[in-house]
Amino acid sequence: MPAALDPGTHLSTPTDGSLLDRAHSRWAEIGLSLPDLAPAIALQESLVARTILAVDRLGHGGPPIVNLTPDQAADKLRAGTPVLRGERVALPVALLEPLLLEACDDLAVGGAGDVARRVRSCLDEGRININSLLTTSFDRNQTAILGKAVHEGIAPDVLWLAAELAVGPAAHVAQRGLLDPDGAAPHSSVIGALEAWPHGYCPACGSWPAFGEDPDRSRQLRCSFCGAGWRPRDLGCTYCEDGPDHVTSLKTDPGLTHRATLCSGCGAYLKWLDLAGPTPFELLPIEDLASTPLDVLAVKEGFGRPSLPDLGGPERFPCQMVDPRR
Numbered sequence: 001m002p003a004a005l006d007p008g009t010h011l012s013t014p015t016d017g018s019l020l021d022r023a024h025s026r027w028a029e030i031g032l033s034l035p036d037l038a039p040a041i042a043l044q045e046s047l048v049a050r051t052i053l054a055v056d057r058l059g060h061g062g063p064p065i066v067n068l069t070p071d072q073a074a075d076k077l078r079a080g081t082p083v084l085r086g087e088r089v090a091l092p093v094a095l096l097e098p099l100l101l102e103a104c105d106d107l108a109v110g111g112a113g114d115v116a117r118r119v120r121s122c123l124d125e126g127r128i129n130i131n132s133l134l135t136t137s138f139d140r141n142q143t144a145i146l147g148k149a150v151h152e153g154i155a156p157d158v159l160w161l162a163a164e165l166a167v168g169p170a171a172h173v174a175q176r177g178l179l180d181p182d183g184a185a186p187h188s189s190v191i192g193a194l195e196a197w198p199h200g201y202c203p204a205c206g207s208w209p210a211f212g213e214d215p216d217r218s219r220q221l222r223c224s225f226c227g228a229g230w231r232p233r234d235l236g237c238t239y240c241e242d243g244p245d246h247v248t249s250l251k252t253d254p255g256l257t258h259r260a261t262l263c264s265g266c267g268a269y270l271k272w273l274d275l276a277g278p279t280p281f282e283l284l285p286i287e288d289l290a291s292t293p294l295d296v297l298a299v300k301e302g303f304g305r306p307s308l309p310d311l312g313g314p315e316r317f318p319c320q321m322v323d324p325r326r
């Protein structure tokens with residue numbers, strides 16, 4: 001079975017309780033080794049608990065978020081198009097809207113303060129159509145969301161992040177249904193097309209990976225938004241596809257196996273974490289946080305995380321995000 005389809009990725013759908021228990025034990029470990037991260041851990045405690053609940057609810061019933069046959073999904077993959085891109089999306093807005101508003105509240109308490117409260121007020125006042133916002137986030141149309149935020153005079157990065165936190169669980173459930181269905185083997189055409197996926201961006205949603213997971217047994221990239229896992233193309237840069245001669249490696253401690261790969265071509269870095277097994281989607285932010293020392297070191301060396309890949313723009317939102325109530 002290909003690494004990208006390892007059923008361990010969602011660990012036989014563990015219960016809310018076991019995932020939350022696992023999260024708390026990781027936070028305790030991180031808090032001990034990296035006490036400066038206490039405020040970030042406090043913020044994650046609300047966000048991750050909400051994500052766990054949302055995935056559980058979304059995974060039990062309701063119409064499919066995206067309707068695509070395995071052969072259609074495989075055709076898109078073979079054409080280099082992430083399967084969720086440009087599809088008609090049926091988001092359960094009633095379930096996701098509270099996640100959006102509560103994410104604003106958490107970000108306000110977690111350090112963004114009045115900046116996040118103003119975003120929440122803007123949403124409460126109906127100045128942004130929630131369905132449109134969530135659908136645009138699902139489609140990874142950052143330009144439209146940032147443009148809308150600027151138009152409304154609110155913080156673009158907070159609006160983008162709150163929408164991403166709210167809609168990520170839906171993107172995860174949608175990609176899982178297509179690429180890694182619960183209790184069923186993926187269609188052979190999808191397996192073949194995923195195996196041949198040559199890109200560094202996510203085959204489901206088109207985002208860059210949050211990090212890569214080692215060891216080689218389950219070596220895969222993990223999407224920062226929808227949690228999909230896929231096999232890296234080769235030893236070159238994940239982002240700009242420069243060859244291996246442009247890529248070097250960096251460790252916080254020579255004795256550790258965690259490392260960051262740095263690309264001199266595009267100036268971006270990617271973390272590779274030596275984890276015992278595939279991380280459940282809901283816990284990806286925790287491993288990202290736990291490896292903060294690698295981010296700090298890579299940034300100190302002058303490297304950064306890249307902005308979203310430009311895949312030629314979404315098909316359904318050619319201009320700016322539209323508020324139909326205006």
Ligand SMILES: [Zn+2]
Nearest residue numbers: 202205223226
């Ligand atoms: Zn993705």
Ligand SMILES: [Zn+2]
Nearest residue numbers: 237240263266
């Ligand atoms: Zn590069």
